Amino acid sequence: MAAKDLYEKDYYQILGVSKGADSAAIKKQYRKLARELHPDKTKGDKKLEDRFKAVSEAYDILSDDKKRREYDEVREAVKSGRVPPGFNGGGQGFNSGDFSDLFGPGGDIFSTLFGGARQRHGADLQTEASIGFKESIYGTELNLRLSPNGSTPANITTRVPAGIKDGAKIKIKGRGAPGAAGPGDLYVLIHVTPHPIFSRKDENIHVTLPIT
The missing domain is CATH 1.10.287.110 (DnaJ domain)
Known part of the structure; x- marks a missing residue:
């Protein structure tokens, strides 16, 4: 054919x-x-x-x-x-x-x-951010300042959804490295700071209370 x-x-x-x-x-x-x-x-x-x-x-x-x-x-x-x-x-x-x-x-x-002439999107990038335990439960807004591949620093704001788990990634479309067919995406790896009393296992929240 x-x-x-x-x-x-x-x-x-x-x-x-x-x-x-x-x-x-x-x-x-x-x-x-x-x-x-x-x-x-x-x-x-x-x-x-x-x-x-x-x-x-x-x-x-x-x-x-x-x-x-x-x-x-x-x-x-x-x-x-x-x-x-x-x-x-x-x-x-x-x-x-x-x-x-x-x-x-x-x-x-x-x-x-097309003889291999296809234009490509820019590379995907990854950064990391830490949030508190309460923020991971209720959600929060992240304000990031990044310089992809040495470019001019840019302020990026994204919403962290409620219930996010430690180690989860948030995708921000079009904020990665530039490319001929458009920029790649940015992935934010979320770290949840441990709480002294509350902890999470699957969908359950556990409370650790001192015994006096």
Whole structure:
């Protein structure tokens, strides 16, 4: 199959699901169609055999999170004109071959279609912060001042949710290192300072009282 089929074919329409369908809905619909279109039932009907192959092909892409995400990105890039230099929307320059070859040795469809020219997001970064036991129970607001990769210091404010546990991480989207396709994310590792009386085990709070 030619690589251009990846952006010319609407696998959602072929499978009969919406673009926002979750994996369970995709699997359920595929099983339904596979039972209806299986060659054992269609008994040599060429049209239905081709339909069965198309459904299987669509499921191969949409059931794999990585392939599905990259398929969506390719279609969006072609549709909007946001494609790397040298890419021809008419399909010139693509090679034909086995479908699995389209994803390249690393399983990355962009490496095959765009010659490895895919832009990357910046690296994710991590920092640490300590909060008190009471703050971990009721939640609090963290004010951080960071300089990612030596950049100009920036003030970052984020909310610590109530009930957070020691060692948990908070994700702050888009506050990581810069990159060609946008910044990465920032992860804040939370340390909960021990309390002299109260402690937590799972979802329970324990009280330690001195005996006099």
